[in-house]
Amino acid sequence: MFHIISSANVGIEPVPITVETDVTMGLRVFSVVGLPDASVREARDRIRAAMRCSGYKFPRGRVTVNLAPANVRKQGPVYDLPIALSILVAMGIIPRTAIEHAVFIGELALDGSVRPVHGALTTALMAHRTGRTAVFVPKQNAAETCALRGLTVYPVESLSTLVDHLLGIKRISPAKRVRQNTTATHRYDFSNVKGQEGAKRGLEIAAAGAHNILLKGPPGAGKTLLARSLPSILPTLTYEESLEVTSITSIAGLPLPATGLIHNRPFRAPHHSASAVALVGGGAWPKPGEVSLAHRGVLFLDELPEFSRYALEHLRQPIEDGCVTISRATGSVQFPARFLLIAAMNPCPCGHFTNPHRQCTCRLNQITKYQKKISGPLLDRFDIVIEVPAVEHDKLLSDETLETSQNVRTRIKQARVVQEKRMKPLGLLTNNEITTGQLDTICHLSSDAKQLLEQALRANKLSARGYTRVRKVARTIADLAGEESIAVEHIAEALQYRGQDALEVS
Ligand SMILES: Nc1ncnc2c1ncn2[C@@H]1O[C@H](COP(=O)(O)OP(=O)(O)OP(=O)(O)O)[C@@H](O)[C@H]1O
Ligand SMILES: [Mg+2]
Ligand SMILES: [Zn+2]
Structure with a gap:
């Protein structure tokens, strides 16, 4: 036979x-x-x-x-x-x-x-x-x-x-490998974003360690602009990553570049009306969702509170596991979903709650309702929360030349090389992937750094997940600084990014 x-x-x-x-x-x-x-x-x-x-x-x-x-x-x-x-x-x-x-x-x-x-x-x-x-x-x-x-x-x-x-009657000539252009192209650049140094620093850390980041601020502050320029500071895909990303895109039936392989890191920005299935994948014939299409790249959720709470809750598992499991009567399938999550939101419906120069016109219960649209467990998964203030006028009008994305990318690449060297034997690429069990060996703290973290924990300013995440972010901050041991200033900076709660301690 x-x-x-x-x-x-x-x-x-x-x-x-x-x-x-x-x-x-x-x-x-x-x-x-x-x-x-x-x-x-x-x-x-x-x-x-x-x-x-x-x-x-x-x-x-x-x-x-x-x-x-x-x-x-x-x-x-x-x-x-x-x-x-x-x-x-x-x-x-x-x-x-x-x-x-x-x-x-x-x-x-x-x-x-x-x-x-x-x-x-x-x-x-x-x-x-x-x-x-x-x-x-x-x-x-x-x-x-x-x-x-x-x-x-x-x-x-x-x-x-x-x-x-x-039959050997007329041979088909084999396809020729198309020369690959591996340099990624970007529409947005850090040098076009005026001011916002704090947010840029946050993005740099997020990009270096693949940490999840939330941008909060008034309308027109540049949150969407900042998020869209995030891919420009990420290192280009390796050959293996390109194969993974292209495989997922091909299985989803989405168009591929003429050269065959995808070299740009994925940037997925689903609309806030997206369903849970569209976000995490599924269907009678399981298809990858946005989280898998964003694998090795960026998932951008703009106007976070506008997403249905039900859809957002489905993100919790892939954020934690780096993959999505879809179960069917005929068996379950798994799609990879290791992405960098970036989300943007206003602090209240009118957007000016935290703006010192404008009056917020919302009622208190409106603000509470708006902020409650995002569940605590989801908020807890953001490693870095940044308040993006309205851009100052003189900064906006100034014509000084700003650091380009390429410059920032060089530092991030350096930090990623350090991470890879340290963690490749464990099968990890970025600090975000460190598991709780690996924390002590990988995220070693100096004694005063440890003391500060303990203080934050005792003051009930951190959840257990927050504690783990602060250590990972501090690891990335130390890696960007080229230091092997996590010092007190690295923990202090990481604590700042846990949002208002942790601020009082640090
Ligand atoms: N820091 C900045 N530097 C240069 N231009 C900026 C900056 N911030 C905002 N802009 C300009 O304002 C426009 C609107 O910014 P953007 O859409 O990013 O604001 P946003 O914070 O997302 O607002 P919203 O909360 O309404 O979504 C940008 O397209 C850009 O032209
Ligand atoms: Mg916006
Ligand atoms: Zn308001």
């Missing part, structure tokens, strides 16, 4: 799928097992029509196709091409030797042309891991598949061109 290798994605993990076909005498029946019921009928119709339009007779008799393993959920259209191919092999039109060592994916149109599919890059990863050398993918998926080094990628336009290739 021969089989053709194709691939399925469980979360973003590729799994090899074998396609076996048996053709026997008997009644004309075409059955496919191993696919969800709804997609079987459609697949059968497409394959029949595509074969006929490409000039191949569909076999008489009983055709049974098996997609294994059965317990892996498979998305229908990807298997059209391998199924059609396996029928042609079973009929003796294509020799078995022609399909060995290769992986096939592709959806068929009724006229036999091949349509693009989601998640082609992960198929390439699977081929690579299982030692296969050739991957046949829809032409439109060739660029992303090529991004993985060491594979021969054949762009397939139609069923008949693939058959001609396998």
Whole structure:
């Protein structure tokens, strides 16, 4: 018995799928097992029509196709091409030797042309891991598949061109790796944001250690502007990170750059009307949500209190775990979701509650109601809370040249190198990922730093989570300063960022 290798994605993990076909005498029946019921009928119709339009007779008799393993959920259209191919092999039109060592994916149109599919890059990863050398993918998926080094990628336009290739009648020329331009491009730059030194410092720390940050301030202070310039100070993606980010984008079916690989860090800014499913992912066929699309990048929630509380509560688990688990009756899938969370909000409905120059026009109960829209547990997850005041007029009018994002990025890169060196053996990249158990070894405190932190804790100004988070932020502040031990000034600065509560102590 021969089989053709194709691939399925469980979360973003590729799994090899074998396609076996048996053709026997008997009644004309075409059955496919191993696919969800709804997609079987459609697949059968497409394959029949595509074969006929490409000039191949569909076999008489009983055709049974098996997609294994059965317990892996498979998305229908990807298997059209391998199924059609396996029928042609079973009929003796294509020799078995022609399909060995290769992986096939592709959806068929009724006229036999091949349509693009989601998640082609992960198929390439699977081929690579299982030692296969050739991957046949829809032409439109060739660029992303090529991004993985060491594979021969054949762009397939139609069923008949693939058959001609396998029979040696007319070879398909392998896709060429597109030269990658790995320099990221940014629309916003720190040098365009006047004043706001405190907020910029907060963003620098957040970017260095991938800490969650909340910007609070009156309208027009520049919160949205600051948040949008955050990607410009983040280091560029490494090759491995690029592969991860591209895989998720490809599985979600979102457009990819012409060169195939994504090099810009993701910046996702979902609208506040976004549902819980849109934020964390889900659906009958689990798809990655905004938190996963922001993996290795930034998730920006502007106008935080306007989001539905229900949707926001779903963020708590991914923020803590760095991944999302979506459970279905047929099993659960996991999507990575390690992102830097940045949120912006006004202090009250009119926005001027904390503004010394303007009168707040809100009633006290309105302010309380507004601030209560964000739950304590979610607020507790922000490592850094920054009050962004209205920008001072002389700062706004001044034309002094300000530090560019590139400059800031250099410092952040340096701090990230330090973190990576320290934590790579533990499988961590940034200080934000440090677990409670690792705190004592990684976030060693000098004695007076410890004393200050204990004082804050005793004064009930910190939750247990706050305590952990302050230590991690202080670790990042020390890393930016190039110091191995966490000193008292690092803890003092980190405490300042816990919002009003911690301020009184430090
Ligand atoms: N610090 C600043 N330097 C330069 N321009 C600024 C600054 N702050 C605000 N601006 C200008 O004001 C505009 C509005 O700022 P932004 O949208 O960031 O305010 P915001 O704090 O998000 O306000 P809101 O609370 O209403 O959302 C910006 O697009 C920019 O043109
Ligand atoms: Mg705004
Ligand atoms: Zn107000």
